Amino acid sequence: MLGKLEEEEIEKLLSEQYIGRLACHAHGVSYIVPINYVYSSGMVYAHSAPGQKIRMMKSNPQVCFQTDQIRxxxxxxxxxxxxxxxxxxxxxxxxxALQGIIHRMMPLTNTPSEQPSHGTGKTDAYDEEIIVFKIVLHLKTGRFEVNDSSN
Structure with a gap:
């Protein structure tokens, strides 16, 4: 059965997931990339080093974000x-925002001490260049499929 997610189900999925896909478009080029994120108060928070997605979003701040849960x-x-x-x-x-991302990601990491600090206060070149951003959401839709015979 296919269906639409209700608003509270959309909010729950956004809050529970930690990897999404961010799509941006600028200068006739579309780009989509997976990101780690945390969702809070209608906003998706993420971080990045400078690069293509940051340049594109600064050029055209209108973006699309997607996340899912697939069994x-x-x-x-x-x-x-x-x-x-x-x-x-x-x-x-x-x-x-950085602490929120860290708290979501660290329990999922096998060797957290070997990972980049991602803005935790340790000084390295990555931390100095890190860009924290938010996507202020103005429209959210959700869909689902469930196989009734699997219940």
Whole structure:
């Protein structure tokens, strides 16, 4: 059975997942990339080193974001959102976003001590260049499929 996710199911999926896909478009080129994220108050928070996606989002801040939960081919949920890229420059908001991402990702890492610090306060070249951004969402849709015979 195919169906639409209700608003609370959309919010739940966005809050529970930690990997999504960010799509941007600028100068006639489309680009989609997986990102680690944390969802809070209607916003997707993420971080990146400078590069193509940051350049494209600064050029055209209108982006699309997608995340999903897939058990198998006939049992899945997916959310697609549209929003606006904003670089986070406030030190407090930036720190809260980074801590949120770290708290979501570290339990999923086998060897956290061997991973880049990702803005945890350790000084290295990556931390100095890190860009924290948010996607302020203005439209969210969700779909699902469930195989009734699997219940």
């Amino acid at each position: 198998d081919t006939y049992n899945w949920k997916s959310v697609v959102c549209w929003g606006k890229f904003e670089e986070v420059t406030d030190a407090g908001e930036k720190q809260r």
